[in-house]
Amino acid sequence: MDKNLDEIKYELKKYGQEHLLNHYDNLDENKKKELIHQLSNIDFELINSLYANTKKEANNEKDKIEPIEFLDKYKLNEEYKNYEAIGKKAIKEGKLAAVTMAGGQGTRLGHNGPKGTYDIGLDSHKSLFELLADGIKEEAKKYDVIIPWFIMTSRENNEETIKFFEKNKFFGYQKDKNLFFFMQGQLPMVDTEGKILINEDGLVKEAADGHGGIYEALVKNGMVAKMEELGVEWVFIGGVDNCLVKMVDPVLMGIAIDKKVSVAGKSLVKANPHEKVGVFCKKNGKPYVIEYSEITDEMAEATDENGELLYGESHILCNLFSLDAIKRMGANPLPYHSAYKKAKYIDRDGNLVVPDSPNAYKFEAFLFDAFGAVDDLAVLRVRREEEFAPVKNADSAGVDCPSTARKLYEDFYKLK
Numbered sequence: 001m002d003k004n005l006d007e008i009k010y011e012l013k014k015y016g017q018e019h020l021l022n023h024y025d026n027l028d029e030n031k032k033k034e035l036i037h038q039l040s041n042i043d044f045e046l047i048n049s050l051y052a053n054t055k056k057e058a059n060n061e062k063d064k065i066e067p068i069e070f071l072d073k074y075k076l077n078e079e080y081k082n083y084e085a086i087g088k089k090a091i092k093e094g095k096l097a098a099v100t101m102a103g104g105q106g107t108r109l110g111h112n113g114p115k116g117t118y119d120i121g122l123d124s125h126k127s128l129f130e131l132l133a134d135g136i137k138e139e140a141k142k143y144d145v146i147i148p149w150f151i152m153t154s155r156e157n158n159e160e161t162i163k164f165f166e167k168n169k170f171f172g173y174q175k176d177k178n179l180f181f182f183m184q185g186q187l188p189m190v191d192t193e194g195k196i197l198i199n200e201d202g203l204v205k206e207a208a209d210g211h212g213g214i215y216e217a218l219v220k221n222g223m224v225a226k227m228e229e230l231g232v233e234w235v236f237i238g239g240v241d242n243c244l245v246k247m248v249d250p251v252l253m254g255i256a257i258d259k260k261v262s263v264a265g266k267s268l269v270k271a272n273p274h275e276k277v278g279v280f281c282k283k284n285g286k287p288y289v290i291e292y293s294e295i296t297d298e299m300a301e302a303t304d305e306n307g308e309l310l311y312g313e314s315h316i317l318c319n320l321f322s323l324d325a326i327k328r329m330g331a332n333p334l335p336y337h338s339a340y341k342k343a344k345y346i347d348r349d350g351n352l353v354v355p356d357s358p359n360a361y362k363f364e365a366f367l368f369d370a371f372g373a374v375d376d377l378a379v380l381r382v383r384r385e386e387e388f389a390p391v392k393n394a395d396s397a398g399v400d401c402p403s404t405a406r407k408l409y410e411d412f413y414k415l416k
C-alpha cells in the first residue's frame with residue numbers, strides 16, 4: 001500500500017531528498033498519485049548505499065579466479081550426436097521456452113524507439129524483432145512445436161514494443177497464449193551529489209535495473225508460473241540485439257541435460273587476448289564472468305598446453321537455464337553496478353536540463369552475476385559467424401553496428 005504524504009515527507013527529509021516534492025502541487029491528480037506510488041516504493045537506504053559505492057574502488061584482490069572448462073561445439077565428435085538427440089527429444093516434448101531481453105535503452109545505437117524495432121538495412125527491411133521471430137519459428141518447425149516466447153520490456157519501452165508487435169500481427173505468435181510480455185524493474189537515477197533526479201514529467205527519473213533484473217522480473221510477473229503451466233523445464237535467455245542468436249539449440253540443451261548442470265552458456269573464442277569482453281571463469285570455485293578490466297595482462301595472455309587462452313571464452317549473453325535455477329536466482333538480490341550516463345532532468349527551479357556530457361548514475365544488475373548461485377555451468381564454444389551479429393553501436397563506430405551485423409546476417413543466410 002502507498003504511504004501518505006506526511007509519511008513520505010518524513011522519509012524524504014531523513015534521506016535528504018525533499019526536492020522530489022518541489023513540483024508536487026503543479027501535477028495533475030493522476031501524476032500526484034503516480035509520484036506518491038513511486039516514492040512509497042523507493043528503497044532510499046539502498047539508493048544511498050549504491051551512491052556511496054560509486055565513490056569506492058572495487059577490490060577483487062582476495063577473490064580466487066580460475067579458468068573454467070569448456071566444450072567446443074565442433075570438436076565434440078561422436079558426443080555431438082548424443083547431445084543433439086537428447087536436446088531434440090526435450091524440445092519435441094515442449095520443454096523449451098525462449099526469453100528475449102528487450103528492456104535496455106540502446107543508448108549507443110541511438111535509435112528512436114525500442115531497439116527491437118530497428119531495421120538493420122536488409123533488403124527485406126525486417127526489424128530485429130522480426131529477425132528473431134523468423135529464427136525461432138524456423139527452428140521450431142523442425143521439431144513440430146511452438147516455442148513459447150517471452151519478451152522482457154521496461155517501463156520506458158513496454159507500450160511501444162507491444163504496439164509494434166500488434167502492428168506486425170505478433171509475427172504469427174498468439175499474445176498470452178504462446179507470446180508473453182513482461183516488464184523488468186527499475187531504479188531511480190541520482191546526480192553526482194546523490195540526489196535523485198526528477199524526470200520531465202515531474203515524476204522520479206527511473207531507469208531499467210539492468211539485464212540482471214531478468215530473474216526477479218520472471219518470477220514476480222508470474223512468467224515462471226506460466227512456464228510451469230506450459231510444461232517448460234528449460235529457458236533460453238538472450239538479448240534482442242544479436243540478429244543471429246540461436247534460441248533453439250538441441251546441442252546446448254542436450255549438454256545441459258546430460259551433464260546435469262542448471263546453466264549452460266555459449267561462448268566465442270576471444271578475437272585476441274586483449275579483446276574488451278567479459279569471459280567465463282570460476283571465482284572462488286563458482287561460475288563467473290570476469291570483465292576484461294578485472295584481469296591482468298598476464299592472465300589475459302596465459303594459455304594451456306594446447307595453446308588455448310585460459311581466459312578466452314567470451315560471454316555473449318546466450319544462456320540456457322533450468323527453471324529451478326531461474327527461481328533460485330530470482331529469490332536472491334544481485335549486486336548493482338553503477339554507470340555514469342547523460343540524463344535529462346528538471347532542476348530545482350523547474351527548468352529542463354539537457355546535459356551534453358554524463359551527469360548521473362544509473363544502477364544496473366548484470367545477468368551473469370547470478371551464475372555464482374549454481375555449482376556448475378557448462379560452457380559451449382560456438383562459431384562467431386554462425387551465432388553472433390551484435391547491433392550495439394551506430395554505424396559511425398564501425399564495429400558491432402548495423403552494417404557489420406547486416407553483413408554477418410547476409411553471409412550466414414547467403415542472402416547476397
Ligand code: UTP
Pocket residue numbers: 101102103104105106107108109115152184208209210211213238239240241317364392
Ligand atoms: P546492453 O548492455 O548492450 O544495453 O544490453 P542496451 O540497453 O541494449 O544498450 P546501451 O548500453 O544503452 O547502448 C544487452 C541486452 O540486454 C538487454 C538489452 O535490451 C539487450 O538485449 N537489457 C539491458 C535489458 O533487457 N534491460 C536492461 O536493463 C539492460
